[in-house]
Amino acid sequence: MSMAQDSGAKRIVQALRRAGVDCVFGLPGTQNVPLFEALRGSGLRLVVATNELSAAMMANGYFRASGRPGVLLTIPGPGFTWALTGLAEAALDSAAILHLTNAPAQAPGQRFQLQAIGQSAMAAPVTRKIVAIDHADTAANGIAEAWQACLAGEPGPVLVQVARGVWEQSASGDAGSPMQPAGQRVDSGDVDAVAAALAQASHCVLLLGQGCAGAATAATHLAERLSAAVVTTTSGRGVVAEDHPLSLGFALAGNNAETLNRLIEASDLVLAIGCKFSHNGARGFRLKLPPEKLIHVDASPEVLAANYPARWAIRADAPAFMTALLQRLGPDFAPSAGYTADAVTTWRERCRAEKLRDLVEPRIHGVPSGKPEAFFAALGRALPRESHLVTDSGRHQELARRHYPVLGARGLITPTNLQSMGFAIGAAIGAKLADPGRPVVALIGDGGLAMSGLELLAAVRERIDLVVIVFVDGILGAIRDQQIERYGHASGTVLPELDCAALAQAIGVRHVRLQADPETTLRAAIEAPGVTLVEVAVGDTLPMHWTRMKGAAKSMLGPRGKAWLRKLSGRA
Template identity: 30%
Template sequence: MTTKTVGEALVEGLKARGVTCVFGIPGVHTVELYRGLAASGIRHVTPRHEQGAGFMADGYARASGQPGVAFVITGPGLTNTLTPIAQARADSVPMLVVSGVNSSATLGRGYGHLHELPDQHALAKTVALASEHVARPDQLEAALDRAFAPFAAGRPGPTHIQIPLDVAGTPSQDGTPAPAPTRRPFDSAQITEAASRLSKASKVVILAGGGAKGAGTDLQALAEQLDAPVVQTVNARGLMHGHPLTVPASPSLQSVRSLIEDADCVLALGTELGPTDYDMYATGSMAAMAGLIRVDICSKQLARHRTALAIRARAADAAAELFAALPATPKQSRGAERAEQARTAAFEEIGPDYRQQVEALNAMRAVVPNALMVGDSTQPIYAGNLYYDHDRPGGWFNAATGYGALGYGIPAAIGAAIADPSVQVICITGDGGAQFTLPEVMAAVDEQLPITFVIWNNRGYGEIATSMEAVDVPVVGCDPTPPDFAAAAHSFGIPYTRAPMEPQTVAAALLECAARGTPSILEIDIAGPVPGQE
């Protein structure tokens, strides 16, 4: 009988916890982690950089609702993944990064071994929710339990496990499992009190964040019963698409702030009330929220803002319980009229340039319905984050809020396509952001994924240049020369299309690309063709 190693036991432990895909780049420090992978049935996707592995795991988690998993090497593999870990933490994305680490006897000694860090474990702990060090074979099972615990109870986010070189290949040993996480039941008395406050209010507004993505029909039923407009942050877009009560616009816009401030009771469901959603213009303040009732899974989040009532619970659970506790007769408070006024004013407020880009997004949504739109920090994403109503819950996400990592779009779109191969994935990135992670397109080619990579080419960091000009700073460093994306597509062996920035033309080109069902590049030419590339 062959004894399995710690590395093989790790793979078995991942599979037992429902993991079906791992994003990773093997190296000499992770060879033992790969020993059991081929026979496990777990799919392995190879990115071109560890940052890509982390962003792929992030996109996979957002699209599937299951934790994304990345395998990376000791030292540079982990440091390359720290940016995706930070993005996942900012957006409460369940992600596990498994890394090697140097042999136990060398840790912290500064001998100069390959991939050595002063304290890799401590470094990971500064960014991840938890970092587990497996010092002995019998510690693996409990480390896996603790790493997966935040995915089952509490606010999710990224975790990390590191296994020393001298431990990964040794025989595994049974250990003591960590206690199973328990979901804290919410206080029914608080639900009763919240329902009473909401019933007495004459103008309720609901704020829905990323934590409300799973609320679905319960959120809609609650909003209809309260006749309350529902303002959605970026990560909540797609909830209540096209509904008369929906306000798919940023709460940073003055028109939306006015709607919130006019309410006599605000119900915040699964939103951290963070400044990149609520104060993106850095005014130093957010909209005043009268009678704030806040529902969040995280007690630390609940303590960060003054509330009239704080309820620790999943947004979906609380929405259902609140609806059940309300009087049977729906409110009549001109909710649809208030929502329409906010939508109209918000669309006007974003200005003509952003309105044109939102119209392009609307046209794209119309020709490829129910797609996953995965974005980077680029102008149409900024426009959509301010005002855009997607047609699929969880189908609009990007890295332009929260941590704000550039280069996210391409690999995250790949992870999303792996998670749900039945849907079209549209990646929207700028020419600047695309150059951060352009080689990852080859992973989409390897996996033959139905992704259209839409590259918004304004030949530089247009948004940053505008910001510098606005405060009379000379524009420096905002004009990196983009590659010839047609030639890049040819080198990748995938179709390429160029279209001018006109909404219906963009939509028609996207439909042509999406119909192929393979990776393709669609370049949106903002400034006209480059001489010699017409």
């Protein structure tokens, strides 16, 4: 342990390294120049984004791909505020980010300081904790406190505010010790109670969330031990591979709830682990979970107390609990009945019928059938099982969630609960740096590309291999679809024409248009070194035109016309 006179900035960098940080994201500015000097030669990889929002998305993607907190560096004031949407996305998506910035400037008798705003009040709703570092001597402990806080219970962002002058202040004393992750003890009584309930259950549903992402093997073994039908939240997809005979994760992708509720009715126990039942996790709160059937395991007491009362609400780390439960059940455990692979197949067919009912989707040009399902099947064949598909917010995400089978944990990364446009490219860069051995593909619409496309400059500078697929239709597709369904026309959703080839050339990335043989085109892009932008043209279909006509009729005819249309379509 060092006893040398270090600066506060150097102590903070040392503390980050002791926590296992290998990469940080952010931008330099006048107030954090000493921090960036301390980073130079520190061994930490410094990724400079085009703006703080993108840097926050990079930190989010870094955590989502690895389970390790992402580190975000900004100046106070404008840098801090530009990152706020990224912090909000991380807060709602349970992503651990350590955001390091300066405290607002203040001095006695001198109000209206430069760039000084109420950062603590603004950050409070979207952070787990706010940590103040007021002296260089407390810098290491402050980082350790923040690190533990962003991982404790439900992961999330923590704001660290460094007081003016601390960066260059001399630090004395101990530079700190290696950080140990805070463990959460699993109560053996809880494990015994759950094991007893499982022994009495004839049919169990295993509902897995993002909290299980670090324990895919244990989750799969638990499903097999219980002969349980496996369902996941969007963020938990791939924890049990979606081609596993017991998995309904792909079949139940999306927000449909009717068939899932029937499955729960046919089961006598639902074991939910590592999921918080947010709006999307609970399928718009259409999910029906009788309290007497639900056992809910999560690391956060706030999650356990929200939304769905449970027969047992157990506070425990998801991987540790699954490991303990498997040990308690033993290899010879046999459920009284359980779901067979054939039974799950039957449920899978029912789920697929619900998923495809009244489906209105665009045409994907360059795919022989033109169907989104065929495009995502080709993408799935082109990618190895252990890959990361990172989406933006928009219609392309809906299509990916519906049609892309996720075969590995953390294999689908989306802006789940805030749904921020501009997420995909930054998050994909963070994911690739966190997990360089797995291919990473970003999927984005042309609206999202217009917002964040220049972030490809960072990918080029960092010399990473990355594929960015952009669906080009010249509109904000998901919003336009809602408008034409309700009113028969669009407003404010047409985009200026974007020349993807010229953008790629200006940035220095490879450009490919999908024109035929999607699997070969996508595989070549994935295997190519560097950054490749794949342009995919998307167009309207006849069902979309019919939807437009119905929307126009509803808008013109009023309530009676809507009733007549429902009768005409057989939904009266």
